[in-house]
Amino acid sequence: MSYDPDNIFAKILRGEIPSTQVYEDDDTLVFMDIMPRAEGHCLIIPKSPCRNVLDASPAQLNSVIATTQKIANAVMRAFDAQGVTIQQFNEAAGGQEVFHLHFHVLPRYENVKLRAPGQMEDSAVIAANAEKIRGALAEA
Ligand code: 5GP
Numbered sequence: 001m002s003y004d005p006d007n008i009f010a011k012i013l014r015g016e017i018p019s020t021q022v023y024e025d026d027d028t029l030v031f032m033d034i035m036p037r038a039e040g041h042c043l044i045i046p047k048s049p050c051r052n053v054l055d056a057s058p059a060q061l062n063s064v065i066a067t068t069q070k071i072a073n074a075v076m077r078a079f080d081a082q083g084v085t086i087q088q089f090n091e092a093a094g095g096q097e098v099f100h101l102h103f104h105v106l107p108r109y110e111n112v113k114l115r116a117p118g119q120m121e122d123s124a125v126i127a128a129n130a131e132k133i134r135g136a137l138a139e140a
Contacts, residue, residue: 001091001099003049009100013047020126022133023071027063030071030133032126037114038106040079040129044068045102052090052101060101068103070140071133078129078136081107085114 004010012019013029022042023030033041044067050056056064072084087104089095106114 001051001055003051003055004099005049007100008098009043009045009102010049013045013100020123020130022130023067023074023137025063025067027060028067030067032130033104034121034126035117035119036121036126036129037104037117038085038108038112040075040081040105040107040133042071042075042105042130042133043102044071044105045100050101051099052094052096053088054090056101064101064103068105070137071105074133074136074140075105075107077139078132079107082110083108 008017011017012031019031021029021031027047028044029047030042030044033043044064046060046064048060050060068086072086075081076084085106085108087106
C-alpha cells in the first residue's frame with residue numbers, strides 16, 4: 001500500500017485543515033484528537049510521510065516514540081492521571097482509519113473505561129485540554 005498525500009493528517013501538516021496543536025519539533029507534531037476517547041486524548045505523528053509502522057523508517061519510529069514518551073509524561077502531570085494507554089493501529093484490518101503513522105496517547109484512571117469511538121468533542125473543551133498539556137510541557 002502506498003502513502004496517500006491527501007489523508008487528513010497530511011492536510012493538517014500542510015495547514016489545509018485546522019487542528020489543535022500542543023507540541024512540535026523538527027520531526028514530529030502533536031495535536032488533539034477531535035473525537036477523544038479520554039480527556040486529553042492526543043495524537044503524535046511524524047512530519048514526514050509514512051502510512052504506519054509497517055513502512056516507517058527507523059528514524060521516523062525513533063522520533064515519534066521519543067515524542068510519544070514526552071507527551072505521555074506530560075498528560076500524566078496535566079490530568080493527574082494514574083496511567084497512560086498508548087494505541088497504534090496498522091492498516092484497515094488492524095483498526096487504522098487515517099493512513100499517516102500516528103500514536104494515540106490517552107490519560108487513564110483506575111476503573112474508568114475509554115469512551116466509545118466516533119464522538120466529537122466540543123472545541124472549547126479540546127482547546128482547554130490542549131492548554132493543560134502545553135502547560136505541563138512548559139513546566140518539565
Ligand atoms: P486510527 O486511524 O488510529 O484508527 O484513528 C484515527 C484517529 O484520528 C481517530 O481517533 C479520530 O478520532 C481521529 N481523527 C479523525 N479525523 C480527525 C481530524 O480531522 N482531526 C483530528 N484532530 N483527529 C481526527
